[in-house]
Amino acid sequence: MSIRDGILYITYKPIPELDLRAAKKIVAGRLIFQRHQSYPILCRIQHLKNISDQALDHFATKGSLMTSAVAILTNNDYDQSLALLFRDVHHPQVPVKLFKSELNALAFLQDYK
Template identity: 40%
Template sequence: MQEESEYATMWVSEGILFFTFKPLAELDLKEAQIIVASRLKFQNKTPYPVLCNIYNLKTVSEEAADYLATEGITLVPAIALLCNSYYHRVLAEVFIKLHNLAKPIQIFSNKQEALDYLQKFI
C-alpha cells in the first residue's frame, strides 16, 4: 500500500516505512503538521522504523524542525535519513545536533546501509 500527498510519498515494505519528501521550496510548520498527521493516519497506530529520503528538501523552518523532532517521531522507533549531497548531509547533521531526539537516528548516503541499520528496529 502506498500513500501519496502534496508533500510526500510513503509506503511500507518488509516492516520499514519508506518516506520521500516531494520538492518543496521550504518546509514550514503547517506543512510539517499535515505530513505528520498523514503519516500517523497511514501507520494506523503501528510503529515502523523510517527510511526518510530528504533528497528533495531545500530548507526547513525552525518551527517545522522543532515539530518534526517532537511530534514527528511518534510511532517511529528509529530513523535513517537518506542524503544524496553534501548540502543534505549538513542539513541532516544540523537537525540532529539542534534537536536532542529521543529516538535513534543516523545519516546515510547508501540506501542498503540505511536498510541494514533499520532492520534491528523491526
C-alpha cells in the same frame, strides 16, 4: 509513503519552503497512513530545499511518535547539513543515523523492526 518489509519509506517531494504548518500536516498524514503502528523509517530528503527551525523541532518531537528509528539518506552536502541539524540540534526522541547508501540504512533499521 510506503511500507515494505516492516519499514516505512518516506520520500519528500520538492517543497520550496517546509514550514511548521506543512510539518504538522506531514506528521498527521504519516500517523494516519501507519494506522498508529510504530515503524522504523527510511527518509529520503533529497528534494527538500528550505525547512524552518520550527518544522525541524516538530519533526524531532511530535514527528518521533510511532517511530522506532530513522535512517536519513543524504546525497550531497546540503542534505547532510540539514540532517545533522535535525539530529544534533533538535535531538529527536529516537535513534537517527545518516547514510549515503540505502543498503546500509536498511541494515541499520533491521534492529528496530
